[in-house]
Amino acid sequence: MISLRNLTFYRGALPLLENSELTVHAGQKFGIIGANGSGKSSLFALLRGELQADAGEVELPATWVIAHVMQETPALERSALDFTMDGDRELRELQQALSAAETAEDGHRIAELHGALDAIDGYSAHARAAELLHGLGFTPEQLSLPVKHFSGGWRMRLNLAQALMCRSDLLLLDEPTNHLDLEAVLWLEQWLRAYPGTLLLISHDRDFLDAVVEGIVHVDQQRLVFYRGNYSAFEEQRAAKLAQQQALYEKQQREIAHLQQFIDRFRAKATKAKQAQSRVKALARMEKLTPAHVDSPFHFEFREPPRAGNPILTVDEVSVGYGTEPVLKGVSFSLRPGDRIALLGPNGAGKSTLVKLLAGELDVVAGKRTFSQGVVVGYFAQHQLEQLDDHASPLLHLQRLDERTAEQSLRDFLGSFGFQGEQVDAPVGPFSGGEKARLVLALLVWQRPNLLLLDEPTNHLDLEMRHALTVALQSFEGALIVVSHDRHLLATTTDEFWLVSGGRVSPFAGDLDDYHAWLVERRAQTASASRQAEPAGGSGRSAAERKEQKRQEAERRKRLAPLRKHLERLDREIANLAGTLDELEQALAEPALYESENKARLSELLARQAELKPRQEALEAEWLEKQEELEALQAVED
Known part of the structure; x- marks a missing residue:
């Protein structure tokens, strides 16, 4: 287990943690939350041995393998698949040793190393790496491309895949969803829920935390405060x-x-x-008690936008793209004041392309795009963070937009976005990603848009700022279109879902749960089509050949049936056990349970949880084993 006792460490003269305590048992999954700059990432560096505590003790098993996501990726010639497989260090060491043994023609050593590779499931490593990359949005054609081919955001996905490839005892993830779309976020949720090791997860995505973790560690006022349950229970x-x-x-x-x-x-x-x-x-x-500071440090709202025509924007049979082949074709719709739309769709389907079209950053290839008179477009995208003037202060950025407003009014406005004191006049170059995102949002809000286009606005924003943005968007009076992997933001600020898929844009009849089901079905159909593809000319087989095929298919069903029944039984047991554990978690989340008179009941519930958790892990491990067995048998049969 991990044990932090009386932990104190500083960043310069600033204390990040003082006399803090935390215990994490093997297999537990905890979310780490707190304001930006509170010390969450420094805590991870401490656990990796990259920082030393100023006081106190940090203990974790010396034999544990720790995996984390690198923040930088050089422009390597290695393929994406090989780079991902490098995450399994023991695999690579055994492969190198095997190559040396084969060169030396050492038969005994070769046999020994083959046994070691088999013991760590090394022969399926290629398939495991490909599955990770597919889940994170890479196409089969991209697996062989060199790492240097990919942009910064996609390299971060490669770093994440490499960390997941590591057969780790402790997985440290710092904002893993920042560079993912909703499809990849949903896949990562499932992967982390099945992860057998210990997980510490820094995230500002409340729905993601709710789905993955069983405890919350709040970094608050230089202390580590533990709350049992997911993020909703923490709140x-x-x-x-x-x-x-x-x-x-x-x-x-x-x-x-x-x-x-x-x-x-x-x-x-x-x-x-x-x-x-x-x-x-x-x-x-008398011990002085501090008042409860429950308010967010960020308070802003969108000012009343100028009037514009109705509809604000009309798109008529538009095709748009980046080269000769359009990404989207025949797109037609109208936007009216008060429309609140979330764009859904698989990675690469064209959501950001559509937003750029509406922002005027892309020209139409065919068709017509018409803005009404008086439209003021507010467009937020990640590349705009890079377009800030590194040498200018937040105040100067705002003054460039509005030279007439009094400086104090501008300072007051920036204060609502968390820019106060000396920071208002400081150059933005050294600012963090979250601070730059807040500044871009502030500049956007100041311009009073009546058409608001947001492409992943919550990347780099902490929970408090996400909450403030959500509240502000709820009262925004113009037209709103959002692309985001933050499901809470989508569910609480938009009224309609549009699906961008197959080069088309169409209304999506359903909610985010329905969209998740759509993605699962789409993946299953793609996998099924790939397995069932046959060479052309198969329809010209003789009657005898067709009879033989039917006989083989019947035998195949007979062989697969017991495995499928076993998996169905495991599914039922896992679901029942998950329900029981959820009830236990809810009971354990009751504050009254921790009062002295309820000590016996608390011990009973904890003992029951300790009994059921290993059973759950064993069932999930057995399910994964049988599922892999089924898939392997299907592959052989196919």
């Missing part, structure tokens, strides 16, 4: 805790006022001086 527990803290604070303030009133009234009277002095001492001894 409920923290709200109750803050409400109690606020009530205690208000009660204490009344007591202080009463004491101070007595002191002020009777200090000068000889007959009451002694009592007054005792109250002065009581006041000095």
Whole structure:
């Protein structure tokens, strides 16, 4: 297990953690949350041995293999597939040793190494790496391309695939969804839920945390505060805790006022001086409780946009793309004030292309795009962070947009986005990704758009800023189109879903759960079509050949049937067990359970959870084993 005791460490003169405690048992999955700059990434560096604590102890098993996502990827000639397989270091070491043994013609050593490769499932490594890359959005054709061929965002996906390829005991993931689309996020959720090791996950995606973790570690006021359950459970527990803290604070303030009133009234009277002095001492001894700071540090809203025609924008039989072959064809729709649309679709289907078309950054190849009079487009995309002037301050960026408004008004506005004090006048070059994203949003809001186009706006934003953006978007009065992997943002700020797929744009009848089901079905159909593809001319077989094929298919079904039944039974057991564990988690999330009179009940629930968790892991491992066995048998039969 991981054990942090009385942990203190600093960044320069600033304390990030002071006298903090945390215990993580093998196999547990915890989310790490906290404001940007609170020390979450530094905690990961500490666990990897890249930083040393200023005080306290950090213990974790010396034999554990730790996997994490590299932040930089050089322009390598290695293929994407080979780069991913490099994540399994033991595999690569055995392969190198085997190559040396074959060169030396050492038969005994060759046999020994083949046995070692078989023991670590080395012969399926190629397939495992390909499956990881496919899940993260890479096409089969991209697997053989060199790493240097890919852009920065796709290289980060390669780094993630390499980390997942590692057969690790501890997996440290720092904002793994930042460079993923919704399809890849949903796939990664499933992968992490089945991951057998210990997981520590830094994320600002509340739905992602809800789906993956069983505990939340909140980095708050230089402490590590643990909450049992997922992010939604954390919100409920923290709200109750803050409400109690606020009530205690208000009660204490009344007591202080009463004491101070007595002191002020009777200090000068000889007959009451002694009592007054005792109250002065009581006041000095009283532990000061801080008020509950539950408000987000970010508060902003979209100002009323200028009037524009209705419809704001019309797209008529438009084709658009980057070369001779359009990405989207025959697209037609109208946007009206108040339309709130989320774009869904597989990776590479053209969601960002459509947004660029509407932003005026791409010209139409065919058809017609018409903006009404008075349209003010507000467009947010990741590349705009790179277009900020590194030498200019947030204030100067805003002054370039508006030279007439008083400087204090601009400073007040920037303060609502978290830019205060010296930071308002500091050059933005050294700013973090989250700070630059906040500045781009501030500049966008100041321009009072009536057509708002957001392409992955939550990348780099922490939970507080995401909440502030969500609240602001809910009252935005113009037309809104969003591309995002943040399901909470989509569900709470948009009214319609449009599906971008197969070169077309069409309304999607359903919610995000339906979209997830659509993606699963699409993957299954693609896999099935690939397995069932036959060479041309198969229809001209003789009656005898068709009879033989039917006989073989019947035998195949007979061989596969027991495995399928076994998997169905495992599915039922896993589902039932998951339901029981969910009920236990809900019971354990009740604050009253941790009061002294409920100690026996708490011990009972923890013991039951400790009994069922290993059973769940064993069933899931057996399910994966049988599923792989089924797929392997199907592949052989095919």
